[in-house]
Amino acid sequence: MRRVLVAGIGSTPFGRHGDATITSLALHAAGAAIAESGLDRARIGSLYLGNFIAGPLTGQEVLAGLVADGLGLAQIPCTKVEGACASGGIAFRHAYLAIATGLCDVAIAVGAEKMSHADTASVTAALNCAMDNAADGVSGLTFPGLFGLAARLYGERYGVGRAELSAVVRKNKGNGLRNPLAQMGATLRDEEIEASPQICDPLRLYDCCPVSDGAAAVVLAAADLHAELTAQPVEVAASVQTRGSPRIGGHRDLCSFDATVSAARQAFATAGIEPRMVDLVELHDCFSIAEIIDAEDLGLIPRGESAAWAREGRTGVGGDRPINPSGGLLAKGHPVGATGIGQIYETVLQLRGAHPNQVRDAAFGLTHNLGGTGVACTVNILKRLDA
Amino acid sequence: MRRVLVAGIGSTPFGRHGDATITSLALHAAGAAIAESGLDRARIGSLYLGNFIAGPLTGQEVLAGLVADGLGLAQIPCTKVEGACASGGIAFRHAYLAIATGLCDVAIAVGAEKMSHADTASVTAALNCAMDNAADGVSGLTFPGLFGLAARLYGERYGVGRAELSAVVRKNKGNGLRNPLAQMGATLRDEEIEASPQICDPLRLYDCCPVSDGAAAVVLAAADLHAELTAQPVEVAASVQTRGSPRIGGHRDLCSFDATVSAARQAFATAGIEPRMVDLVELHDCFSIAEIIDAEDLGLIPRGESAAWAREGRTGVGGDRPINPSGGLLAKGHPVGATGIGQIYETVLQLRGAHPNQVRDAAFGLTHNLGGTGVACTVNILKRLDA
Structure with a gap:
């Protein structure tokens, strides 16, 4: 496998974009990433686009x-990939593989929703x-319902509750407040969080x-092209994709997603580093409880201790293990197909030392994108x- | 790139499957392909699924x-790919690449709709x-409308018309009659075709x-595994994916799709053979006129002569250049995401000498899958x- 660099990044703000089409949003991000890379777009040999639900929500496929x-690219292979909320991460991995395996020297991954x-x-x-409708759809369960169940189970098992969930919310909303791309940054007090409407207990x-x-969007390039790049590149040390059960009944434990556990183990082995060497993490906090579970599944915090770490502020930008300095999905927002690539965008800024919530001397960053029921x-x- | 074999194939009949879920159809085909290959499913290292519109039509993604x-596969990367009507072909190419580039030794491609x-x-x-809704959707044009325009233009340019279109229909419906997987085989007379309702002039x-x-579905395996395979394998000599314009106005000529022209040139160069060496073709005849145009774009019949070849019977099973011995989309049917992999299924049967419409001594087969407006x-x- 060849070494691969992130050569350029681009993003729209996450939030409400009124009448803008999904295509126009994608073009804005992709154009910015290409421009920043300094590479001629004629050299792009492959495009992957991560998207989940443009069909049902916009009536537009073939994105x-x-x-x-x-973008005016050549007659290259262009592929939409879908894996629910992990669609963006899957697009990134395929653009990475196109270069790592030698199919082309420059590729672009775009995510949009x-x-x-x-x-x-x-x-x-x-x-x-994103659910298995035959198995679980009939139950009437929604994703907030699923993560509500996980929060109850986790809370009972480890003796934690509202205070820890709120600590995650406060941190991410606060981080989002300083991220110009974030949809819903805020300074929140625990009482405000507790007074907000109940969604799923x-x-x-x-x-x-x-x-x-x-x-x-991110432009990726073979390491050979380093001298030609105009923005500070970072290296992709590992890019792993796994699957887990699409059915809720297929999970032995709702306090863990085995697809995450497996992907993280493979990623650390490939990168040749230990979890403690990760300076910052952008992980899939679709709900506050998801951040607590994901951090343990990734091997970053010992099992059962993640909630306490959140409460003690150890996952803040200046803490032991900074998680979601971007604000995460909770505050930055979750345009589903874009999320996984937005995480790469944020992490690249960190490794360049140019993030609005900069983690000091960040050398290794990890991104985690999880779809459906894992x-x-x-x-x-x-x-x-x-590094 | 490593040599890759088609190790096993499976398919449902194409047609109406009542209340069967899309997942159950995919599992039927995939299970058959794995069983035929003789390989343990635990060895499958990558899954690609081609699907176009399960989201809007069935409310089910993460297929x-x-x-x-x-199927009980391991925690391997599993990816849905979408490129409108070419989704199946894209899934096949990615499963092929996973092996050719050395990521894994066994992979499966599944298509379903x-x-x-x-x-x-x-x-x-x-x-x-599958259209560019911002550019073309507002015109009210549908795909029958687009291909109706192409038929008019082609007919006027080359002086052909109803007789040639009907020759394509008669051939493919007749081939379909002998294909047990075909939805709508028939013995038709020209008068019956002409008397059928007008869709788009x-x-x-x-x-x-x-x-x-x-x-x-097809199971693919590295050539090293040849001795372990229980069904007669065939080799993938080339697998190419290209893009064309998503906008009707982006095509200089409606009598040609440049994505096909480019893909065919690359495929012949990679395989190291001439178009005349192709023994049979499964191409994307979503409409009768599409078969006429595609055969020329693929370089199989000289420009402007394809309609005459059809009329003269030269594209029949026993003709100079057999096209769609399966019955093609016109007779076999077009479950969109499955079509490109169904073409592989049919071609593998031909190269094994086991097709119900067998082309004599078939050694090379070509498949062509085209999405949207090219x-x-x-x-x-x-x-x-x-061979």
């Missing part, structure tokens, strides 16, 4: 070809496309990520070139 | 993970997800592929191992 056409124009019932129905409104529009997962490890 | 779960349960308006709206009902359900294309060349 990979639409974006390539708008447009959701805010649709009514709540349509959005809920579309998101439920024990989850409150602030425990749930918002409905978002947005797009993000059915698809990607974990990437990025590193500073001098 | 790649669902199928892997149903479920459409017949939906009403006509829903199906039409879903199929139009000059296209009649019989000029258009039906709405279909179905799934197809926005995505795959061309594969398969060869008999002793």
Whole structure:
């Protein structure tokens, strides 16, 4: 496998983009990433686009070809990939593999979603496309319901509750406040979180990520092209994709997603580093409880201690293990297909030392993107070139 | 790149499958392909699933993970890919690449679609997800409309018309009659075709592929595993994916799709053979006129002569250049995401000498899968191992 660099990044703000089409959002992000890389777009040999529900919500598929056409790329392979909320991470991995395996020297991964124009019932129905409808759809369970169950179970098992969930929310909302791309940064007190509407016991409104529009893109290049790059590159030390059960009954434990555990183990082995060497993490906090579970599944915090770490502030930007300095899905937003690539965007800024919530001397960053009921997962490890 | 073999194939019949879920169709085809290969499913290292519109039509995404779960595969990367009607071909190419580039030794590509349960308006709206809705959707044009325009233009340019279109229909419907997987084989007279309802001038009902359900799957293996395979393998001599314009206005000529031209040139160069060496072709005849155009774009018949070849019977099973011995999309059916893999299925049977419409001594077969308004294309060349 050849060494691969992130050569350029681009993103729209995450949030509400009114009447903008999903294609226009993707083109904005992709154009910015290409421009920053300094590479001629004629050299791009492959495009992957991560998207989950543009079909049901916008009536538009073939997004990979639409974006390539708008960018004026050559007659290259252009592919939309889908794995629910992990669609963006899957797009990134495939662009990475195209270069690592020698198929081309430059590739682009784009993630995009447009959701805010649709009514709540349509959005809920579309998101439920990520469940196994034959097995679980009939139960009436939604994703907030699933993570509400996980929060109850985790809380009872480890003796934690509202205070720890709120600590995650406060941290991420606070981080989001300083991230210009974030949809819903805020300075929140525990009482405000507790007073927000109950969604699925024990989850409150602030425990749930918002409905978002947005797009993000990264240009990847073979390490041979380093001298030609105009932005500071970072290296992809590992890019792993796994699957887990699409059925809730297929999970032995709702306090862990085995697709994450497996992906993280493979990623650390590939990168040749220990979890303690990770300077910052952008992980899939679709709900506050998800951040607590994911951090343990990734091997970053010992099992059962993640909630306490959150309460003690050890996952803040200046803490022992900074998690979601971007604000995460909770505050930055979750335009589903864009999220996994947005995580790469944020991590690259950190490794360049240019993030608005900079983690000091960040050398290794990890991103974690999880789809559905843990059915698809990607974990990437990025590193500073001098690390 | 390592040599790759098709180790096993499976398919449902194409047609109407009532209340069967799309997942159950995919599992039927995939299970058959694995069983035929003789390989333990635990060795499968990657799964790609081609699907176009399960989101809008069935409310079910994450199909790649669902199928892997149903098959009991390991925690391997499972990815849905989408490129409109070329989704199946794209899935095949990615499974091929996973082995050719050394990522794994065994991979499976599955294609599936479920459409017949939906009403006509829903199906039409879903199929139009393959258009650039911002550029062309507002015109009210549908895919029959687009190919109707192409038929008019081709007819005027080359002085051909109803007789040639009907010759394609008669041939493919007749081939379908002898293919047990085909949805709508028939023995038709020209008068019956001409008397069928007009869809988009000059296209009649019989000029258009039906709405279909179905799934197809292929197991691919590294050539090193040859001795372990229980079914007669064939080799993948080339697998190419290209893009074209998603906008009708982006095509300089409606009598040609440049994504096909480019993919075919690359495929012949990779396989190291001339078009005249192809013994049979499974190409994307979504409409009768499409077969005429595609055969020229693929370089199999000189420009402007394809209609005459059809009229003269030169594209029949025993002709100079057999096209769609399976019955093609017109007669076998077009469960969109399954079509490209169904073409591989048919071609493998031919190269094994076991097809119900066997082309004598077939050594090289070509498959061609085209999406949307030519926005995505795959061309594969398969060869008999002793060829």
